[in-house]
Amino acid sequence: MIWAQVTRYYDRAPPFEHPSDNAGRTASDIINYSRGWLTYMFKRYLICTDLVDGLQRLTAFIPALAQAGGQQFVFTHTVPIWAEGDIPRLDEAKIAEAQTVLDAALAHQGEGREVIVDIQSGKPQDMIPKLVQKYNSDVVLMGTATRSLIQETIFGSNSLAIARSTAVPLMLLRPQLINTYTQAELTLRCQNLWRYLLIPYSGSESAKYLLEQLKATVQAAGANAPQKCLLLTVVSETKRKGISSDYQQQAAAEQLAQAEAELASCGIEVTTEVRVGDPMQEITHAAIKHDITAIAIAHVSRSALLELTAPSFANEILRHSWFPVLFFSPKG
Numbered sequence: 001m002i003w004a005q006v007t008r009y010y011d012r013a014p015p016f017e018h019p020s021d022n023a024g025r026t027a028s029d030i031i032n033y034s035r036g037w038l039t040y041m042f043k044r045y046l047i048c049t050d051l052v053d054g055l056q057r058l059t060a061f062i063p064a065l066a067q068a069g070g071q072q073f074v075f076t077h078t079v080p081i082w083a084e085g086d087i088p089r090l091d092e093a094k095i096a097e098a099q100t101v102l103d104a105a106l107a108h109q110g111e112g113r114e115v116i117v118d119i120q121s122g123k124p125q126d127m128i129p130k131l132v133q134k135y136n137s138d139v140v141l142m143g144t145a146t147r148s149l150i151q152e153t154i155f156g157s158n159s160l161a162i163a164r165s166t167a168v169p170l171m172l173l174r175p176q177l178i179n180t181y182t183q184a185e186l187t188l189r190c191q192n193l194w195r196y197l198l199i200p201y202s203g204s205e206s207a208k209y210l211l212e213q214l215k216a217t218v219q220a221a222g223a224n225a226p227q228k229c230l231l232l233t234v235v236s237e238t239k240r241k242g243i244s245s246d247y248q249q250q251a252a253a254e255q256l257a258q259a260e261a262e263l264a265s266c267g268i269e270v271t272t273e274v275r276v277g278d279p280m281q282e283i284t285h286a287a288i289k290h291d292i293t294a295i296a297i298a299h300v301s302r303s304a305l306l307e308l309t310a311p312s313f314a315n316e317i318l319r320h321s322w323f324p325v326l327f328f329s330p331k332g
Helices: 027-034 055-060 062-067 092-108 124-135 149-155 158-165 183-191 205-224 245-264 279-289 304-309 313-320
Strands: 002-008 044-048 072-079 114-121 139-143 170-173 196-200 228-235 269-276 294-298 325-328
Touching: 044 055, 044 124, 055 062, 055 072, 055 092, 055 139, 055 183, 062 092, 062 183, 072 092, 072 124, 092 114, 114 124, 124 158, 196 205, 196 279, 205 245, 205 294, 205 325, 228 245, 228 279, 245 269, 269 279, 279 313, 294 313, 313 325
Parallel strands: 044 072, 044 139, 072 114, 139 170, 196 228, 196 294, 228 269, 294 325
Antiparallel strands: 002 269, 170 325
16 A cells, blocks of 8 residues: 655756767667666676576676676686595586586677686685675675575575675575576666665664665766665554554655655655555565666674574565565675
């Protein structure tokens, strides 16, 4: 149920004020920017794949990722140490297999794109943070399956382990979707990774931390930052004792106005919306209605116990949302 929706537009300096600014850009690039589609949020991508999660397909879509602002693309696969026998050793056959699959990306080297394939041996949660530092990556792309809390507690989660050990954001994609996209669909997805972000906002410590991280990222991207975002608060249908539903909705709208003002200074088109109902359902409905490209979330704690057991809203989105999730790593 939608209670209120407000859209504000904020002036930005034109991106192409001088003819030289258009150097290296196609006519399509310039047209797309005028439509708010040219969104260069991140430049150095670390793409981690287990070779069956669908992210290995991105080796053929580097030009499309470059249209979303990417300049450096590091593809990596981590091969477990072969533990058979008395002495652990590298699994050379698996390393060669991964190298063959990912080397296809090297065909897209050039035209302002740097493409690297780096196969590692060990555990992903140990190797990926090292690769982030080695290549100065500013975003990590990973596949993640939908899982229950019990499954995650028993089997663990590479994405949560990596989030706790690195400071850069993770872009989490569902293998079930990436593997089923046609080439045309995946091209469009890659071109529009950061076009329109949905930001669930509750005024909590995690929500404020998310705004801080988004502002820093957008300010670093400058004129090439995402052009649109939706700030969304969901008010529970369960009435709080002594507090009317109308009052809760009005308070949520005022809280969103403050958050909107913070993002406004970054020059983004901001839409705010208050909904009433189940948070996961309403976020999904809003994402569909507004043609969202990703949901941005954050968590303030690096505690493994908290990550796995607390009834965290961020955790629910990580486990159950089918939309791409931009997860800002917890602060230490």
